[in-house]
Amino acid sequence: MKLTKEDIQFIDTYLENSDVVFADIRMEIVDHVASDIEDRMSASNTTDFYNVFKDYMVQNKAQLLKDNRQFLKSADMKIWKAFLKGLVSPLTPLIFLTSFFGFYFLYLNFNIETFRLIISYVPLIGLSGFLLTYVVYHKAKNLKRFSVVERLAMPFWVFYQIPNIIFNFSYQAKNLATVLWIVGIVSLVLTLMLVLVCVSIKLFKSYEKQYKTLA
Amino acid sequence: MSNSKLYKGSLTTIILKLLNENDKMYGYEITQRVKELTKGELKITEGALYPALHKLEAEGLLDVEVAKVDNRLRKYYKLTETGTKETVNKLEELAEYIKTMQALVNPKLA
Numbered sequence: 414m415k416l417t418k419e420d421i422q423f424i425d426t427y428l429e430n431s432d433v434v435f436a437d438i439r440m441e442i443v444d445h446v447a448s449d450i451e452d453r454m455s456a457s458n459t460t461d462f463y464n465v466f467k468d469y470m471v472q473n474k475a476q477l478l479k480d481n482r483q484f485l486k487s488a489d490m491k492i493w494k495a496f497l498k499g500l501v502s503p504l505t506p507l508i509f510l511t512s513f514f515g516f517y518f519l520y521l522n523f524n525i526e527t528f529r530l531i532i533s534y535v536p537l538i539g540l541s542g543f544l545l546t547y548v549v550y551h552k553a554k555n556l557k558r559f560s561v562v563e564r565l566a567m568p569f570w571v572f573y574q575i576p577n578i579i580f581n582f583s584y585q586a587k588n589l590a591t592v593l594w595i596v597g598i599v600s601l602v603l604t605l606m607l608v609l610v611c612v613s614i615k616l617f618k619s620y621e622k623q624y625k626t627l628a
Numbered sequence: 629m630s631n632s633k634l635y636k637g638s639l640t641t642i643i644l645k646l647l648n649e650n651d652k653m654y655g656y657e658i659t660q661r662v663k664e665l666t667k668g669e670l671k672i673t674e675g676a677l678y679p680a681l682h683k684l685e686a687e688g689l690l691d692v693e694v695a696k697v698d699n700r701l702r703k704y705y706k707l708t709e710t711g712t713k714e715t716v717n718k719l720e721e722l723a724e725y726i727k728t729m730q731a732l733v734n735p736k737l738a
Contacts, residue, residue, distance in 0.1 A: 487682035
């Protein structure tokens, strides 16, 4: 007994209204629910989809919503693993060293106020990279809401906050050792954000490829 | 998994073993296959299965393929090259574990 396109759409809408908002997670749950309902309908030899669906949800809805939260945890893990993998790329130390010497050069050639102003913009560089990628894939490429893609905002937010804290310390940049620490940490944050931008692009592309039929 | 916490540590090995025997499988299919093989003794819930599958995917042991089947999209899982190697290791580990447990629980049979 196979479900119709309308039945599948019904399950999908029901789950979306039950806060399973991400298309990739919903897709897998929809298939699981639909397969189970089809088996139940075949076993009881009925064509009454709505009744079987109702019975299924009475038994399983709480578990399904719990699974949704579990799916989100998996999405976070996927991001951090992809990020760690991105970090071991040979480009990472190159970006760090370039940033480090770049910022140090700025410190040597500009007054402290200009230097502070420049490092205050560092978090925006990484954030803009992510936002640009997000807008391109969501708006221009019409990609649906995907778990991993949207959860990427969290690590960006974390990295965005670190330079803000450092920025406060930059008032104390009076001796060379402190300046080197500030330059080192800001360079590290910039490197982490740029690696995350590369990871984001990779993840966006893989979702686009994997779910092109869904978009 | 509803039956016992004892099975929990072997879930990854069960998934890898099934995927090693089949070219590709989807979530519901895995739950049904396990139920069938164990004659209903072991029931894998989706709450245990999908996080395990996603973890294996994130670790690079599984690859995914999305296909349109019966009016819906279906996510198939299959072993990567690393996954195939890891299956051998996991099965060896499990066999060793069973042997050790056998020696502890029933020394005469070990």
